[in-house]
Amino acid sequence: MTSKRPDTKHTVNLATGCVGDSCASGTGNGVSVNRRTLLQGAAAGAASLALVGGLPGGASAQGEAMIESLILGGIGGGSNPQINLNAYSPNSLAGGAFMFETLYIINAYNCEQVPWLAESYEWSADNLTLTYTIRDGVLWSDGTPFSAADVDFTFNLLKANSGLDLETAWSSLESVKAVDNTVVFTFAKLAIPDFFRICRTRIVPKHQWETFADPVAEVNATPIGTGPFIFESFTGEQVTAVRNERYWQAERIRIQRLIWQREAGEPQVNQLRLANGEYDWAGMYIPNVEQVFVAKDSDHNKYWFDQGGSIGIGMNLTKEPFNDLAFRKALAFVIDRAKIIQNAQLGYVTAASQTGLKLPGHGEWLNPEIPNEGYIGYDVEAAKQAFTAAGYTTDSDGRLLNKAGQPIEFRFMVPAGYADWIQAAQIIQENCAAVGITLNVETPDVEIHDQDRAAGNYDAYFQVHGGSCDMFANFYDNFVSERSAPIGEAAVSNWIRFENAQLDELTAELATTTDVARQKELVKELQLILYNEIPVIDLWYGAQWFEYRTEKAEGWPSAENPYCSPNPNPQLVLINLVPPGEGA
Incomplete structure (x- = not known):
């Protein structure tokens, strides 16, 4: 049995609409790309108004056939699931992504910025103010009008808690x-990438949440949301959500119910x-x-494993021979x-x-x-030539020797x-x-691995990085010097101890500009x-697991029709699903 690992989880948390370790950041291995822009300025923000209507699908549910139900795996709720629909709780039950919505959705496949509860946004000239125009005509699931006051309340609730x-x-x-x-976000400093943090934050209703004595501990047993589904029931083994007839895109929701079933403890049982x-x-x-x-059913059983972030060899750049660029370049061919x-x-x-890049x-x-x-091929002869040119030699036993004559x-x-x-x-x-290099594979417990990685007590390990629509985060998190630390002290995320003044300067500027052309430069x-x-030798892109069945519904994203990345963007999948025979 294969254990869970940091690039992807073996079971996607469809319960919360969150996937693997990219849930909080939208990054990790799995997530992202760009078709249109990364951080758009005022004009592009306004231009994105058309995106919701421009996604594939869009059939009306009025008088048309409906999908009775879809069944998903995993009910959420942690190891001992209880009633908990708190929009921000790590132990919330299934369906949060379909009950609570955000201002924008960042399409993790192509990085398009899809207007959701906001219709557009605009940066001020000094890039210290970000103003969202809130969508008209949206109702909370109890019929109360949604407004800018709810967004104001949500973010100030998070500030206070x-x-x-x-x-x-x-x-x-x-x-x-x-x-x-409108809602005006004012920043204390230039922080353009925080746009992504704002866009990932779920909005909650002021008229309900202002009544909660302790919002952090609140279980929210009767959740009110703007999303396409409303919580219906929880049995301990199953969570059910029913279609929200008041949803602002109700004509695009062709499913009556979503049902999450509790998974078995063993992966093999769930696979069976x-x-x-048994799962759609x-x-x-x-x-x-x-x-x-x-x-088992080739007519209906389908899958698409979209790419995630890069996985490569992270090397301790403070140690020989990894502190030698020529060695790293040669090793990349190996x-x-x-x-x-x-x-x-x-x-x-x-x-x-x-x-x-992904x-x-x-x-x-x-x-x-x-x-x-940027793809580097497998070429042993080129590697040997590069080692020789860099001053590395071999002994009579074929062992590669460092510049001091010692076996590597x-x-x-x-x-x-x-x-x-x-x-x-x-x-x-x-x-x-x-x-001629001797490599010894060691398998410490996860906790020890992570401690040694942070402290620099290692030679090499597998590094997961990038894959996000947030280009700043892709280069900042694992490579900027301020994320590093001296050997023996815990680094934040630059565990390889890479130091490059130019990279530091470029990422610093990237955090301050909304000019897309300059961002790309x-x-x-x-x-x-x-x-x-070559601070990391990149090897492969992590996979995002996604299986689906077409017996009840069509319109799923796929390698042939990759309109979104399904795991980070279940909302975009939902508005494209139609009964069999209606799909493109």
Whole structure:
């Protein structure tokens, strides 16, 4: 059995509409790309008004056939599920993403900014004020009109109760205030990427939440939302939500009920349930998905494993030989990515670009000066030549020697139980042996692995990074020097201890500009740094697990029709589902 790992979870949390470790940030491995823009300025923000109507689908439910129900796996609620529909609780029950909505949805596949509870937004000239225009005609599920006052209340509620601020929206905010049908966000400093934090924050009704004595502890047994579904029942084994007839896009919701069923403890049992047609929508890791799932009903059982963030070799850049750029460049040729993908990742993933971008989705941001879109091939002879040119030699036993004449040997740590990563590390071990490098795979417990990684007590490990629509976060989190720390002290997220003054400067500017053209210039320069300096040797893109059945519904996103990334964006999936025979 393969354990859960930090690039993706083996079961997507469809209960909350949150996926893997990218739930809070929208990043992690799984998430994102760009078709139109990353952080749009005022004009583009206004232009995005047409996006909701422009998504595929859009059939009216008036007098047309409906889908009686769809069944999903996982009821949420933690290890001991109880009634809890608090929009911000980590132990909330299923369906939060379909009850509570946000101002915008960032399409994680193509990075389009989809207006949702807000119709548009605009940055001030000094980029210290962000103003959202709130959508007219939206009702809360109890019939109360939704307004800018609810948005004002929500964000000030989070300010007063930091335990609810899951997106850390107040990290740079100074104030939030409703003005007529707009909400004005004022920042204490330039923080353009905080747009994403605001867009990920769920909005709650003032007229209900202002009555809660303790909003953090509140279980919200009768939730009121603006979303397409309303909580109906919880049995301990099942959560049911019914269609919200007052929904502002009700004509696009062709499903009467969503039913979440409690999963079994063992993955194999859940996989069997899925294969037998007991789930219509799931996010499970399934070994040999074609045989185990698709072949059971090839007419209806489908899957699409969209790309997530990059996974590569994170090296301790304070240690020899990893502090030698020439060594890192040579080592990049040593790794047989195709073998890792086929054997350790079961062919579910694709090779990652050394640019730090998730391709092809981030294609608009790609620097055309970078050869082969940043993909580095497997070439043992090129690696040997590069080692020789860099001053490394081999002894009579074929061992690669460092510049002091000592055999090169290093440790590669992988968390215990991460079977696919361990297998990938063993392939890297074989690859290194082919050029005379001794690599020892170690499998400490997850807690020890993470502690040693943070403190710099390692040689190499698997680094997960990027994949987000937030380009600033893609380059800032794991590579900016202020996220590092001296060896022995816990680094925040720059565990490889990479230091590059130019990267620091570029990311700092990226955080302060809404000019899309300038953003792309900065990102192209950042790519060159990752490609030329190789702080991480990127290997493959993590997968986002997504299985679905077409017996009850059509219109699902797929490799052939990738209109959104299904796991981070279940709301966009929902408005495109139609009864069989009506799909494109």
